[in-house]
Amino acid sequence: MRRLLSALAVTSFLLTSLPAISLANSLPGFTLFSGVKGENQLPFRLDFGGNVNAWDRYRLRIPAKKMNVAAAQFVVTYPKYYKGTFDPKNIEVRVKNKKVPLSEVRWDRENRVIEIYPQEAVPAGSNVELVFSNVKNPAFGGIYYFNCSIQSPGDVPLSRYLGTWLLSIG
Template sequence: MRRLLSALAVTSCLLAGFPAMTWGQTLPGLTLFSGVKNENQLPFRLDFGGQTNSWDRYILRIPEKKMKLAVAQFAITYPNYYKGTFDPKKVEVRVKGKKVPLSEVKWNKESRVLEIFPQEPVPAGNKVEVVLSNVKNPAFGGTYYFNCQILSPGDVPLLRYLGTWIISVS
């Protein structure tokens, strides 16, 4: 009976630890003193843990409630102290889980912006995921603010702020 109880205790501790490990690199949860209002924080996931100096896949999500307008261009800006690299050939946009054809992806290193142009405007009111594969994380850890801006079709050519992904690399 004693062995059974100790095995049960160890098993329950292991099982209780799994959710904490698997959710470790998703939406930042409770973020104190970020300077970004809670309603402007966007959810994300780092598929390979966000480890320094390693390869990763960033899945940057935009909830339906944020997609009030159709989108002809996504612009993702990041801070000057982020020293990671992106592969413009490995960028995807998914709407409701389906890949959207892209006409062009431009990475302007000097301006620190990743511009994504879908072939057809992404319709309003849909959940969107921007998938950045083959990302080389920076050599040094830190917290990085990735801002999402959009351009609507036929709109005045000014980008509109949608929100911020607060990404930690450790």
């Protein structure tokens, strides 16, 4: 009977811990000492685990409450010490899980900026997901701060900081 209870306890522990392991790289969760206020941390998901020197897909999410104004352009900046690569041809913007047609995606490696231009402005109050496919993660692990800002449509576009994704690689 003791062996049966022990086996049952171990099995229960393993089965309940698997979902926690699979969600390890899905949202920022609780972060101490990041230097980024909680309200400025944006949710994300690394589809293939965020392993060093491996191919991955980043799902960088922007909640509707952060999209106070329409967005004619998304600007993602990343730190100098991030040595991964991006495929501008495989970057998407999704609203309500539907692909938004893009007019252009520019990756400025030297200045560490990715600029995404939708054909039409993304409306204010939308849940947005920036999907970066075919990303080659850096060879060394770490925490990488990806900042997001948007530019509003109009004659005088205004730039607005939306938040930061704290990506953990490795």
